[in-house]
Amino acid sequence: MATTRTVLVTGTSSGIGLSTAALAARAGWQVVATLREPARAQALTTRAEAEGxxxxxxxxxxxxxxxxxxxxxxxxxxxxxxDAVVNNAGMGLVGTLETLDLDDYRRAMEVNYFAVVALSRAAMPHLRASRGRLVTVASVGGVVGQPFNEAYCGAKFAVEGFLESLHPVAAAAGVGVVVVEPGAVATSFAASAVRDRDALLAAAGPYEGALRAYLTRTESVFADAQHPDEVAAVILDALQAEAPPFRVQTSPVATAFAGMKLADLDGSRVTGTTRRWLDG
Incomplete structure (x- = not known):
């Protein structure tokens, strides 16, 4: 039997996935780092060389x-x-019902939800054998719905429900299931969700004013975003802790934001807060 633990990490070309792969390898894990486009592996290999x-x-x-x-x-x-899987690959998508089409929503679900189900399902027999760990990077957007993020948040809500339901079943078979919930993180993720700000606003129609206010607020939030290495450190702890909780946020800001929802039984606090984001 191998003595080095093996972890499979998805979405490692940049950001959280790249940092997680590097930190896990530095901690002694054998890391299988996956990415959709091999041509985008340069940043990952450069970081690996720097970490030795x-x-x-x-x-x-x-x-x-x-x-x-x-x-x-x-x-x-x-x-x-x-021994472990880190479901990290994902995509953002900014828009609303009248500016997106159904294929946009389906794509968001395929990448952010069904891909998590597929990899978790394929890995589960092996994680049972190793009594391993299934860690998934969700988002505070999987707890609190956010304006102009219906497709993304809908998929992340699905991830949260899927894994919260799976948790006790997996635990009975010896597998630990953990959901990691970052807030704003300094990666290319947010920029990729808004590829062309001007075009997005031009296509917003009656929602232009609200969208402009939302984008301005989001830009200010990401100006003080968490470094991906900080998020990766939380993921590494989830991989290695003897008994991690099911749900863990990656910063005090993320904890406070998620906590707003969990204490808001009728939804008025959440929707009142997010509605104010759209006031210019």
Whole structure:
């Protein structure tokens, strides 16, 4: 049996996934770092060299279930087992019902929700065998719905419900399930959700004023965003702690934001707060 623990991390070309792969390898894990486009691996390999660690970098499109299953089988064949998974790959999408189409919503669900289900399902027999850990990067947007993020938050709400339901079942089989909830993080994630600000505003129609106010507020929030290494440190703790909680936020700001929802039984505090974001 292998003595080095093996973890599979998705979405490692940048941001949280890149930091998680590097920190886990530095902590002694054998890291299989996946990304959709191998051509975007330069930042990952540069960080690995700087840390003095070796990563097993592999291509993976998390929306292709057959590819996901084949990769898990290959990892198990290579290393003799699988001790942990970090579901990190995801996508943001800014817009609302009348500015997005159904294919946009379906794409958000495929990347942010169904990909998590597919990888978790493929990995679970191996995690049972190792009594391992299934860690998923969700978001405070999986707890508090946010304006112009219906597609993204809807998918992240689904992730939270799926994993909260799975948690006791997996625990009975010896597998720990953890959801990590970051707030604003200094990565390219937010920018990728708003690829062309001017075009987004031009297409907003009657929602232009509210969207402009939302984008201005969001830019100010991300100006003080958390560093991805800080989030990765929380993920590493979730991987290694003897008995981590099911749900963990990555900063006091994220904890306070998520706590607003959990203490708001009728929803008025949440919707009152987010409605004010749209006032110019």
């Amino acid at each position: 660690v070796v990563l097993d970098v592999r291509a993976l499109d998390v929306t292709r279930t057959a590819e996901v299953e084949a990769l898990v089988d290959s990892v198990v064949e290579t290393y003799g087992g699988l």
